[in-house]
Amino acid sequence: MNNLLSAPARPEASVPEPARRRSRTEVVVTVIVVLAVLAAIVAGLSTHRFATIANAKAIITSASLVGIAALGLTLITIGGSAVSLAISPSVAAVGMIFLSAQSLGLVPALVLALACGILITGLQGAVVGYAAANPVLLTIATSFAIAGLATGISGGETVSPTGTGYDRLNATPGGVALSVYALVVLALILEWTLRRTAFGRTLYLIGENRRAAWAAGLPVGRTTAVAWFAAGALFAVTAAFTAAFNTSANVNLGGTLTFDAIAAVLAGGTPISGGRGSALRTLAGAVLIAAVSDILLLRGYSTGVQIMVKGLIVLLVVILVHLRAKGRNA
Amino acid sequence: MSPGEDLVRVDRLVKSFGNTRAVRAASFSVAAGEIHALCGHNGAGKSTVVKMLSGQEAPDDGAILIGDQVVDLRSRRVAQRNGVALVDQELSVVPSLTVAENLMLGDLRARWINRPRAAGRRLRTLLDSVGLAHVELDRPLGELGIGERQLIEIARALGQDARLVILDEPTATLSDVESAYVYEAIRNVAATGCAVLFVSHRLGEVLDLCDKVTVMRDGAVVATTPVAELTLDSLIVQMLGEAPLRLGRRTAADVEGAEVLTVSGLSVPGRVRDFSIALRAGRVYALAGQLGSGASDVLRAIAGLLPSASAELTVDGTAVRLGHPAGAIRAGIAFVSNDRKAEGLFLRRPVSWNLLATRLPQVTRLGVLDPRRWSEALAVLLDLCGLDRKRTTHAVGSLSGGNQQKVFVGRCLGRDDVRVLLLDDPTRGVDVGGRAAIHALLRDATDRGMAVLFSSTELEELGDLADVVVTMHQGEVVRRHEGDTADTVLLREMTHGASTALVEERP
Known part of the structure; x- marks a missing residue:
């Protein structure tokens, strides 16, 4: 039995599919994006010392630490778990563990850091995946728990490295920081995983419609947990680089990383509602924010202005993504 | 307006969706104080008629008259202002609010400042009229049973000074006892001079409760018959048309x-x-x-x-x-x-x-x-x-x-x-x-x-x-x-x- 539908005529065949038509909103959004890119290029070229190789290195280096954490967050967001608000304390805790384990040597310390990172974030992911906990509420709670535990164990002191192995993470092969290589390689691996594996497909489907995925028998709990596991590993990589760069770590090591990572994911155009987005988009988002900050810095604007503009970029992209989604559904 | 006079008249309503004509020239009228059933099998067009009467769909042609005036019901709000109240299949009450708050939801007379005492008296009479005299106004709605919630919906519809109350399968998910309360409330509503349009799949209750039955089939009105002249079987024949016997099912x-x-x-x-x-x-x-x-x-x-x-x-x-x-x-x-x-x-x-x-x-x-x-x-x-x-x-x-x-x-x-x-x-x-x-x-x-x-x-x-x-x-x-x-x-x-x-x- 082949084509079961050969008999009845298909009246809708002549009707144009609505998706084929470009709506006006979509055109407007495209125009705004093109204008924004042009404006950014003009602003960059007209800024003294912006278009130099040294400056490009500076931009991507400053994007790399936030970028790696944002890659982890991308997995969480695509899978429909919105965001983790516990990135900063997780990174601080793992960074402290990493430095205090330096006496074991670099590789064991890295493995330990990865294991702790996976454990901390992966446990939260298991609760989100299997028990359908609200990720925002859960990670608000865990961020206090992690920070409290880290403060209690360290006695509020700053942890100093117990060895010198960590310094190899500060190497600059070819004149570019090691963290930049890590960012690019991890982004490519992640992009491939999302596009080409069953795990990636399942993650997108769960993010788009968790209930439908559950009803279709997809492994919702397991896939969500694995996504958070991987995110935990990426947070741990960020932690190791950040701790090595600072050569010491305390509970404030994470700084504003939570919101910086969220900003990078959103600026890349990944919607917070899940089901869409990519690692390369997040990479672009992180670089975009770093580049704009850089332009403002070179032009002599204050830190306050830089932070404010970061917020405006995120706002603009979020509105554009929303408009585009609406234009498609219309 | 005295009972017996036509309060609501539906005059040759037409509505198409794409190429399908959902309703073709449907006409019937409901008198004040009358409980009027709208029957028909799936796809007969009755829910489209209900949507047009309650302002959710605009008719392509034809007119709706309330009290001899042609009305243009552009939205549910406009329909409400013209005295049409709809009690939906789906419960639209809020369990976490109190009974009184639920009764005031979507009320056009609600002002920015509530005057609890005056409103309280009015709501009390409303509740009594649907047989909920035993329910206090400040009780959380979540404590009530599903039948009582349905009654609250009906009371809310009445509180909007309705002249036409439409009930779209109000008893579909209720037990017999709960349904009995709802019937009683509907009779009370009709006794106050409202016109009631009752849509239901339960033909037994249609015959028990209603005064007249309008049957629709394939978008058209088949007949409007006083209930006294109908039996369960003649009603089913009206709904399905002639030749209801079907042979030749696959014997497998x-x-x-x-x-x-x-x-x-x-x-x-x-x-x-x-x-x-x-x-x-x-x-x-x-x-x-x-x-x-x-x-x-x-x-x-x-x-x-x-x-x-x-x-x-x-x-x-x-x-x-x-x-x-x-x-x-x-x-x-x-x-x-x-x-x-x-x-x-x-x-x-x-x-x-x-x-x-x-x-x-x-x-x-x-x-x-x-x-x-x-x-x-x-x-x-x-x-x-x-x-x-x-x-x-x-x-x-x-x-x-x-x-x-x-x-x-x-x-x-x-x-x-x-x-x-x-x-x-x-x-x-x-x-x-x-x-x-x-x-x-x-x-x-x-x-x-x-x-x-x-x-x-x-x-x-x-x-x-x-x-x-x-x-x-x-x-x-x-x-x-x-x-x-x-x-x-x-x-x-x-x-x-x-x-x-x-x-x-x-x-």
């Missing part, structure tokens, strides 16, 4: 296969009581029941989507635990929900992703997608469900309802590990061509040795497809039919249960 005794699925003692609290069935390979079974009959709950429970359900369930002799869709699917149970948007398809994703969503292990090697296997599996499925190859990259959400349903059904077929296919109202919102294609898919499924169980309210579909029809009413099985059965009998059991003597039935 020759393909009698082994028992695939057995269900015994299935109960869903408040929905289904003690349901049992055994499905044989290669046969099509149907659950015939209206909204609230429990037919849909039975399917959802077997598919593992209702954690509160309990039953003994086996597939090919192996016990299956309820409450886990993944477990049901592993056991070979595939389910096509009637809500394909919420728990079926991934609308923003292309056809290919949707068709292969449940088959990822088969199209990957060590977890990595294998493009060759992917496109092979896709080609098989596209052929099977008759979808255009060019469409595979289109988002499913951009397809027509019929094609979406084909994707959904197709996703469950074309694999040998599926033993039982469950479909909840599979052709709802699907055009004629799509319907034929889905029916063909079902027959193909039985040819492959699956057992099929679907729910439907459409007599034609039941007759064309099913080998065995099980009628359900208020959560219980009425009767099991095999071979030829008259449509009238089925409809009577679906709408009325087994409570009264049945007409002569062919064996």
